[in-house]
Amino acid sequence: MSFRTDERKELVESESGDDVIVLEGLEKEFAVRRKTAFLRYEKRAVRAVDGISFRVRRGEMVGYIGPNGAGKSTTIKMLTGILTPTGGRLRVAGLDPARQRLALTRRIGVVFGQRTTLWWDLPLIDSYRLMRHLYDVPLARYRETLDRCVEQLELADLLHVPVRQLSLGQRMRGDIGAALLHSPEVLYLDEPTIGLDVFSKARVREFLRALNAEQGTTVLLTTHDLTDIEQVCTRVMVIDHGRLVHDGDLAGLHALGESERMLVLDLERELPAVSVPGARTVRVEGPRQWLAFPAGASAAPLVARIAADYPLADLSVREPDIESVIARMYARGRSAAVTS
Template identity: 65%
Template sequence: MSQVIQVRDVARTFTVRRKKGLLRADRLVVEAVRDLTFDVAAGEFVGYLGPNGAGKSTTIKMLTGILAPSAGRIRVAGLDPSRRRTALARRVGVVFGQRTTLWWDLPLKDSFTLVRHLYRVDRERHRARLAELCEVLDLGPFLHKPVRQLSLGQRMRGDIAAALLHDPPVLILDEPTIGLDVVTKAAVRGFLRGLNAERGTTVLLTTHDLGDIERLCRRVMLIDHGRLAFDGTVDQLMATAPEETSIEDVVTRLYTGAAPETPRA
């Protein structure tokens, strides 16, 4: 299987100022990510977990070209994200659960039209893909409503559709089910599962909702303090703490250091 995402010895540091007295400030170097190495093969559905501040969002920003690594090498769909960000955008779809990519005051359908022009998608191809996404995600009832009038669940389905209109082979999701009700969450999970199984789309999912991991992911990576603490299947993860009965308890033990680190699969 070809490796769609390759991360090699990646580090990312930030310099922050910490106030010291009234007129002075110290410069502090913070390691958000360090010595990070992993691959994601074509067609995989991988969960990427970690507590707040562990380095998940920094990793996602480097994979999408928003940030450049301080050290190491990254390739996504064969491209260096920070150097080929525009070209990468045509091969990768990205959804940030807490930040919409849609135009707030425009009807949802008009947002999709703008997305078509941004990605230079052929009109007929766009029409066919939009019809497919509208059917699967049930977008029809609110296509003509301004984005600002949509519920969180409707907006999230719209964001997912916008990320997939150009039919990218890679989808990166950052908290895509945050704040969704049970019914909408089940619908989004079902859509993502089908997208991966039927179209072979490679999916990297970051989430704090471990129900997403249990229902969608075959492989799980855990990052803690900027380093990869676990990389393996869900079954292998559960085997690290056989006395526990839920994935939430196992993950908590790994975060707190109560369970031993396992070799990468």
């Protein structure tokens, strides 16, 4: 990938400000072989990332979401230097990830929810000590960072436990601590709460908010859990089929996709469909009822009204999944194309 002199000048100028991540027309193609007949194959190019452009300022907490196969992980791998872009321009902390990977590793932290960077048979603290030497972290700074992670991620009782004996939630907290030992400027989180229980998710989200507030760490979060985005991020980008289809706040995403949250009610006895302003009854099964309401609206007024007028035993709120939000976005786009 080559740059003209004027392109280099423009890129340097753009990075002299507060932009810590800069993507301009980023592309990634893979060659895929497909069987066409007995012992015959054809090769075709599949574009996983198709001309994505965006910038992330220092200290931003950004959600990067989309359905499976949309190109999220491919983008993260290019941002970390694991993959080399096919086209476009890319800089992270002023560095070219593919060409300056070693220098970049000292300035970024990465957590993949499905994989661990910890040594499986070693106690957690031994993994941390090894990483301190790998990153050449000064002892004083290492101890300060470790103490903060141990306190905020509640790792004190886990430090001397072999990683293989940790639960998924415990290991995830351990992985996040490991990614922060060298005090990175940018933290990439790929599905950090996948498979975690409610309490473990809450700990991780609280820690990320504190990290950003206290250290100013830039966070790029990929997830299928919209609650992660709501509680952690101030900005959300949606990618689908390798293209950026939304960049803004979560309220704008919900409005664009006309998404709904679901209020699941357990009444003390079987009753006709609950009727409250701002919600519609979707389903009734005995004493359990499902009410849909706009995702951008607060559930509190609905809950208060229902609790006052109906014999409520229990309730829960279910968030819309990413796939349904994007499906509605594209359905609206197709309808608009047909009518225009």
